[in-house]
Every structure is written in C-alpha cells, then in structure tokens.
Amino acid sequence: MKLANRLVLILGDQLDLQGAALRNFKHETDEIIMIESANEAQYVWTHKAKIALFLSSMRHFAKTLEDQKYPLTYIKESPLSIIEVLRQQILQKNISHLVCIEPGEWRLRKSIEALATELNIELEILEDEHFYCSPQEFKNWVADKKEIRLEYFYRLMRKTHQILIDADGNPEGGQWNFDQDNRKPYPKKGPGLIDAPKSFEPDEITQEVLDFVSKTYKEHPGSLDHFNWAVTREQALESLQYFIDYRLRHFGMYQDAMWTNTPFGWHSVISSALNLKLLNPREVIAAVMLAWKKDPSLELSNIEGFTRQILGWREFVRGMYYLDMPQMAQDNFYEHQRALPKWYWTGQTQMACMQDAIGQTLQYGYAHHIQRLMVTGNFALLAEILPSQVCDWYLAVYVDAIEWVELPNTAGMALFANGGRFTSKPYIASGAYIKRMSNYCGTCKYKPDVRFGESACPITTLYWNFLIKHRAQFEASPRTRLMTANLKRISDSDQLSIQEHAKVLLNNLDDL
Ligand SMILES: Cc1cc2nc3c(=O)[nH]c(=O)nc-3n(C[C@H](O)[C@H](O)[C@H](O)COP(=O)(O)OP(=O)(O)OC[C@H]3O[C@@H](n4cnc5c(N)ncnc54)[C@H](O)[C@@H]3O)c2cc1C
Ligand code: SF4
Structure with missing residues (x-):
C-alpha cells in the first residue's frame, strides 16, 4: 500500500480543478480526500435540494478527478463529522501534512486547525482564489476607514481591476452607480414572458443522490420535485452563457421586482454555481463585459447593476465575514429574542x-x-x-x-x-x-x-x-x-x- 504523506482536503464548496489545492499536486506522494458527512446536512435543518446539490456536485467532481487519475479517497454518506472522518484517515494513512483551501465556514476552519494541532501535523490553508479581494486586502482597506461602506469598496475594486473604467480612468458613463434605474416594479399587467433560467435534467449520478436524499432526509424541509440545478462545471458555464444571451438584458431594471409565480424573475441564478466554485467570478465578469462590447444595445445601467452584485456585494460581504467573525454570529443589536414563526x-x-x-x-x-x-x-x-x-x-x-x-x-x-x-x-x-x-x-x-x-x-x-x-x-x-x-x-x-x-x-x- 502506498503511504500518502500529504493529504489534500477538498470540501463540497471547493469544486475547482484549477484551484490552488491541486496546483502543486504530486501524484506519487499526495492523495485527495472528499467527505460526504451527515453532520453537514443536519447542523441546520437543511433543505433537501441543498443537500442534493452539494452531494451531486461533489460526486460529479469526484468522477472528474478519477477520470483524470487523481488518487482520491471519497467517503460516501458518512454518519460522522468531517473532522471525525479526517482524524481516522490521517491516522490510518500516516499523514504528516494536511492541505486545504480556506473553508467558507469559520467553525470548520477552527476545527481543522484544532485537529492539526491535536495530531501534530502540518496544516497548510491556501487562499481561495474565487474572489477578487483576499481577507487580508479587505482588512487593509478597512484599517483607515471611519465607516465601512460598500460604495467606496466597490469603486476601489472597479479601479483596481479596471472594470467599467474608461480610457481616462473615470467610471464608464460618468457615474459609478445606476441604482436609480434598477429599481422598477414590473408593469401593472405583470412581467410578461420571461425566459426561464437554464435547467438540467438529473443524470444517473444526480438521480441516485435524489433517491438517497428523499429517503434519508425525508423529514427535512423543501422539495426535490424541481431539482434541475447545474451540478458540473460544464453545466455552470452553460447557465452563465444562457443568462447572458437571454436574461441579462432585463436583469437591471427589474432586479427588485416581485410577482407571484415568478420565482427567478430576470435574475442570473448562478449563485450556487459561484459558491460551489464551479464558476469563477472573473469569468462571469469577463463574459458580461464581452457581451456588452459585442452588443452596445445592452444598457450600461444593467451591466453596472450586475457588476455591482459580483464585484461589489459578493466581495464586500466576504471581506466583512472574515473581518468580523466570530463576533458576527453573536451580534444582536436590538436584543431580539422571539422564536422564528x-x-x-x-x-x-x-x-x-x-x-x-x-x-x-x-x-x-x-x-x-x-x-x-x-x-x-x-x-x-x-x-x-x-x-x-x-x-x-x-x-x-x-x-x-x-x-x-x-x-x-x-x-x-x-x-x-x-x-x-x-x-x-x-x-x-x-x-x-x-x-x-x-x-x-x-x-x-x-x-x-x-x-x-x-x-x-x-x-x-x-x-x-x-x-x-x-x-x-x-x-x-x-x-x-x-x-x-x-x-x-x-x-x-x-x-x-x-x-x-x-x-x-x-x-x-x-x-x-
Ligand atoms: C438575508 C439574505 C441572505 C442571503 N443569503 C445568501 C446566501 O446564502 N448565498 C448567496 O450567494 N447569496 C445570499 N444573499 C444574496 C443574494 O440574495 C443572492 O446572492 C442572490 O439572490 C442569488 O441569486 P442570483 O444568482 O439569481 O443573483 P443575481 O441577483 O442575479 O446576482 C448576481 C450574483 O451577484 C452575487 N450577489 C448579489 N447580491 C449579493 C449579496 N448581497 N451578497 C453576496 N453576493 C451577492 C451573487 O453571487 C449572485 O449570483 C442573501 C441576501 C439576503 C438579503
Ligand atoms: S402581508 Fe399582505 S398586505 Fe401586507 S405586504 Fe404582505 S401581501 Fe401586502
């Protein structure tokens, strides 16, 4: 049996073959581990579709890794926590070095660190490259600010990454913000015909997951009847392109509008693909900029409105999370105590x-x-x-x-x-x-x-x-x-x- 000494942990929201975790991978000595843990589905009372999305995306990613001959230990349907499985595996495989990308949840990062200390192994936490701004860069930006506001951060991101900046270094269209054009309700008669977001029929892997989730988590909230999410990188790219081709045009104007039986409006519906790292925000922004260049009839207010969500809000809230955790989870300014209805x-x-x-x-x-x-x-x-x-x-x-x-x-x-x-x-x-x-x-x-x-x-x-x-x-x-x-x-x-x-x-x- 080959003794791995470097174990690369890939979490369910880190599904990128190009990501930092696999960059210096040595097939002779390194091994990958992916873990399906019941604990992750149960520590909050998770919607069935969310459990299914994670499991199906992980299994598809594992298949890609196996097809590419990566040495992978895939732990399926474990009743144990990620940390318990990791402990067993590290001891069994005589691991001296654990690698993972920055987890998106504080509790997981802390428990991985505690495990590495307990087992006295080296732990390497790599930067998550699916963001424009690292937690440290955000912290540096905040350092001299009296008030932390999205608007100034967003302008900095635009300038730093030269997105929607004209040849003279000014914001395209002469203003940073087109919010006032992007708050319209639907017409009185309703939204009219909306192109539904791209959807995907469950394949064999997804179907197996759906059967498993509906049996194992039958008491959990939510339905699986409409499960048609992108679960692979190829599907995520298709969803993005479909949005750009058919839905981006109306995104901005109606981004705040609501209407019965109109669950997605003109929104992009790519957040899950972005957050599982099936998509990189840089390719999303690049695709939107290309579309705008090719089709000048796409309104700038619309393009800016969408850019603000990805380059502004998404980056900003992530910066705030790492800046303010663990306090953020305890905060209760108004001291509210009532139970959720x-x-x-x-x-x-x-x-x-x-x-x-x-x-x-x-x-x-x-x-x-x-x-x-x-x-x-x-x-x-x-x-x-x-x-x-x-x-x-x-x-x-x-x-x-x-x-x-x-x-x-x-x-x-x-x-x-x-x-x-x-x-x-x-x-x-x-x-x-x-x-x-x-x-x-x-x-x-x-x-x-x-x-x-x-x-x-x-x-x-x-x-x-x-x-x-x-x-x-x-x-x-x-x-x-x-x-x-x-x-x-x-x-x-x-x-x-x-x-x-x-x-x-x-x-x-x-x-x-
Ligand atoms: C109370 C509350 C909870 C939320 N929880 C989540 C969450 O768990 N996960 C999540 O991804 N988003 C969350 N959001 C932000 C936002 O609602 C979703 O990103 C968006 O609805 C996803 O749908 P979409 O892909 O169609 O987004 P679009 O409206 O098409 O926007 C495009 C993309 O911009 C990004 N984005 C937009 N707004 C935000 C924002 N406020 N913060 C971060 N990214 C943003 C997302 O990646 C999104 O996919 C939350 C917002 C609120 C108010
Ligand atoms: S509770 Fe009824 S009346 Fe009040 S805002 Fe909601 S839909 Fe309108």
Missing part, C-alpha cells in the same frame, strides 16, 4: 408576500435578493426574531447558502444585528413598499395601507411599531431621521392603537 418552514401563513417568498424557497431552494431582504428578512427584523434562528433558517433553506455569504447578508444587512457596522440604516419597510414592488397585496387578506385593526397588514403594523419603539435611535441619525418624521403625521391615539395591535401580533406570530 413555525410557518417559515412550511409557508403556511396568511400573508401573501411571505407565502410566496417562502413557498418558492421551499420548492426550489431559491428566492431573489429583494425577497430575502425586504420580505422574509424585513419581517424577521420587525417581528423581533432572535438573529441566530433567522440565520440558521437562511443557511438551511437556500441552495447557495454558505456561511461566509449568508451570515453577513442576514445578520448584517437584513437584521441590523451588528448595529450598522456596514450599513447606514436598518433595511425596514412597511407593506406599502411590498405593494409598490409586487402584486402580492392584491390577493392578500390584509391591506397594506391599514396600520391597525383586523385588516391591517402585519408588516405595516410592525413597521410603525418598530419606528415608535426605536424613535430615539432613528432620530439621532440624519440618514434615518426622515423615517420617523412620518410618525408626526400619525396621531397619538393611532400610535397607541398601532402599539397595542403590534403587541397582539408579536405574541401570536405563529398564527399569522
């Missing part, structure tokens, strides 16, 4: 907006950004839910959820749990916003403009209640003063009725 796991609520956003989440493992931020996230903040329960839910139900991206978005952006470390104000809105951006309210039993009483929209009641409760905090900042200014138009007695109605709602969240 049970219907977050079933979609069975009378609020049409929540029903739609959660319903499609359970069907597909997907909701777009505004559904996550301004529907389920907004409600969770206004309903004073304990941040850790909300974060666990997001981590469980979205196929693209890995902690480095889920946690800053949920705790930092949606819940303001870190007190605005990187946002200037809480993202809260009443039913009026949802009415403006969707058709949800039309079929809802509640009325978005009614603030209290039986027909009042719970989101509207809780919004005003939140503003009344935190009035002093909102008034202290010029960015939020305007929000409480509107309170002056509500009489004292109506404010009292709002608070009383809110108290009833908050004590009976499961019944909404």
Whole structure:
C-alpha cells in the first residue's frame, strides 16, 4: 500500500480543478480526500435540494478527478463529522501534512486547525482564489476607514481591476452607480414572458443522490420535485452563457421586482454555481463585459447593476465575514429574542408576500435578493426574531447558502444585528413598499395601507411599531431621521392603537 504523506482536503464548496489545492499536486506522494458527512446536512435543518446539490456536485467532481487519475479517497454518506472522518484517515494513512483551501465556514476552519494541532501535523490553508479581494486586502482597506461602506469598496475594486473604467480612468458613463434605474416594479399587467433560467435534467449520478436524499432526509424541509440545478462545471458555464444571451438584458431594471409565480424573475441564478466554485467570478465578469462590447444595445445601467452584485456585494460581504467573525454570529443589536414563526418552514401563513417568498424557497431552494431582504428578512427584523434562528433558517433553506455569504447578508444587512457596522440604516419597510414592488397585496387578506385593526397588514403594523419603539435611535441619525418624521403625521391615539395591535401580533406570530 502506498503511504500518502500529504493529504489534500477538498470540501463540497471547493469544486475547482484549477484551484490552488491541486496546483502543486504530486501524484506519487499526495492523495485527495472528499467527505460526504451527515453532520453537514443536519447542523441546520437543511433543505433537501441543498443537500442534493452539494452531494451531486461533489460526486460529479469526484468522477472528474478519477477520470483524470487523481488518487482520491471519497467517503460516501458518512454518519460522522468531517473532522471525525479526517482524524481516522490521517491516522490510518500516516499523514504528516494536511492541505486545504480556506473553508467558507469559520467553525470548520477552527476545527481543522484544532485537529492539526491535536495530531501534530502540518496544516497548510491556501487562499481561495474565487474572489477578487483576499481577507487580508479587505482588512487593509478597512484599517483607515471611519465607516465601512460598500460604495467606496466597490469603486476601489472597479479601479483596481479596471472594470467599467474608461480610457481616462473615470467610471464608464460618468457615474459609478445606476441604482436609480434598477429599481422598477414590473408593469401593472405583470412581467410578461420571461425566459426561464437554464435547467438540467438529473443524470444517473444526480438521480441516485435524489433517491438517497428523499429517503434519508425525508423529514427535512423543501422539495426535490424541481431539482434541475447545474451540478458540473460544464453545466455552470452553460447557465452563465444562457443568462447572458437571454436574461441579462432585463436583469437591471427589474432586479427588485416581485410577482407571484415568478420565482427567478430576470435574475442570473448562478449563485450556487459561484459558491460551489464551479464558476469563477472573473469569468462571469469577463463574459458580461464581452457581451456588452459585442452588443452596445445592452444598457450600461444593467451591466453596472450586475457588476455591482459580483464585484461589489459578493466581495464586500466576504471581506466583512472574515473581518468580523466570530463576533458576527453573536451580534444582536436590538436584543431580539422571539422564536422564528413555525410557518417559515412550511409557508403556511396568511400573508401573501411571505407565502410566496417562502413557498418558492421551499420548492426550489431559491428566492431573489429583494425577497430575502425586504420580505422574509424585513419581517424577521420587525417581528423581533432572535438573529441566530433567522440565520440558521437562511443557511438551511437556500441552495447557495454558505456561511461566509449568508451570515453577513442576514445578520448584517437584513437584521441590523451588528448595529450598522456596514450599513447606514436598518433595511425596514412597511407593506406599502411590498405593494409598490409586487402584486402580492392584491390577493392578500390584509391591506397594506391599514396600520391597525383586523385588516391591517402585519408588516405595516410592525413597521410603525418598530419606528415608535426605536424613535430615539432613528432620530439621532440624519440618514434615518426622515423615517420617523412620518410618525408626526400619525396621531397619538393611532400610535397607541398601532402599539397595542403590534403587541397582539408579536405574541401570536405563529398564527399569522
Ligand atoms: C438575508 C439574505 C441572505 C442571503 N443569503 C445568501 C446566501 O446564502 N448565498 C448567496 O450567494 N447569496 C445570499 N444573499 C444574496 C443574494 O440574495 C443572492 O446572492 C442572490 O439572490 C442569488 O441569486 P442570483 O444568482 O439569481 O443573483 P443575481 O441577483 O442575479 O446576482 C448576481 C450574483 O451577484 C452575487 N450577489 C448579489 N447580491 C449579493 C449579496 N448581497 N451578497 C453576496 N453576493 C451577492 C451573487 O453571487 C449572485 O449570483 C442573501 C441576501 C439576503 C438579503
Ligand atoms: S398586505 Fe401586507 S402581508 Fe399582505 S401581501 Fe401586502 S405586504 Fe404582505
């Protein structure tokens, strides 16, 4: 038996043959290990489609490695944790050197480090090259900043990587930001015909995974009926090209719009492929720039809007994650303690907006950004839910959820749990916003403009209640003063009725 002394651990979200882990691989002495661990599917109550996506993508990647004659130990369906399996394997194989790319979850990095110390082996943690900005570069950027804001980071990324910068070094089109063009609701008649994102019929490997998941995790949330995600690099590239050819054109304008039975809108639906590292953000940006060059009828506002998501937000939240962990997972600025309503796991609520956003989440493992931020996230903040329960839910139900991206978005952006470390104000809105951006309210039993009483929209009641409760905090900042200014138009007695109605709602969240 060949004794490997260098073991390369490839985690389920590190599926790139060109990645740093395999760059200096020596076939004579090195060995790869991949581990399917039940623990990873169970530490939060994971959506079946997310489990299936990870397992199928890992098995396809393993097949590619085997086809290319890499020495691979693939541990299938282990009931043990990744760390327990690793310990066994390291001891059995007499490993002296463990290599892995920076894990996307803090707890995993810490436990790998602890294992290496316990077994007294060398540990090499390599940079994840699927980002433009390393955690250290981000830390350096933050060092002299009074306020950490996306906008300035994004401009730096644009300049550093010469993306959408003209020959004179200025932003293309003369401005950095076209957000005001990218916030339109769908036309009153609805979104019309939308080209569905590229989908893929399950092959033999995926089918075997789907059978396994539906048997083993039958009590877990979500459905496998619509499982058609990209699970290989080739499919991920096809999804990207399909988006660019057919859907990018309308992405920007309608990126905040919502409509019933329109789960994907004009969004790219490539986050899971990016996060599993089947795609590299550099090739995504390059493909978008090429498309723009070839087709000048693609609007700059659209191209900039998409670039901002990948080069701006995606990089920014990752930087924040490594900067602020482990504190980020503990933060609870408003000291909210309520339990997550049970219907977050079933979609069975009378609020049409929540029903739609959660319903499609359970069907597909997907909701777009505004559904996550301004529907389920907004409600969770206004309903004073304990941040850790909300974060666990997001981590469980979205196929693209890995902690480095889920946690800053949920705790930092949606819940303001870190007190605005990187946002200037809480993202809260009443039913009026949802009415403006969707058709949800039309079929809802509640009325978005009614603030209290039986027909009042719970989101509207809780919004005003939140503003009344935190009035002093909102008034202290010029960015939020305007929000409480509107309170002056509500009489004292109506404010009292709002608070009383809110108290009833908050004590009976499961019944909404
Ligand atoms: C509460 C909350 C939780 C979220 N959890 C996750 C998560 O677990 N995983 C995840 O990938 N995204 C998360 N997001 C960000 C965003 O909602 C998803 O990236 C996006 O909806 C994925 O769909 P898409 O590929 O169609 O994206 P598009 O809207 O087409 O955007 C293109 C790409 O930009 C990137 N992107 C856009 N917005 C963000 C953002 N805020 N942060 C990081 N990257 C972004 C993604 O890679 C995305 O694929 C979360 C947002 C919120 C508000
Ligand atoms: S009325 Fe309120 S609860 Fe109903 S869909 Fe509109 S915003 Fe949602």
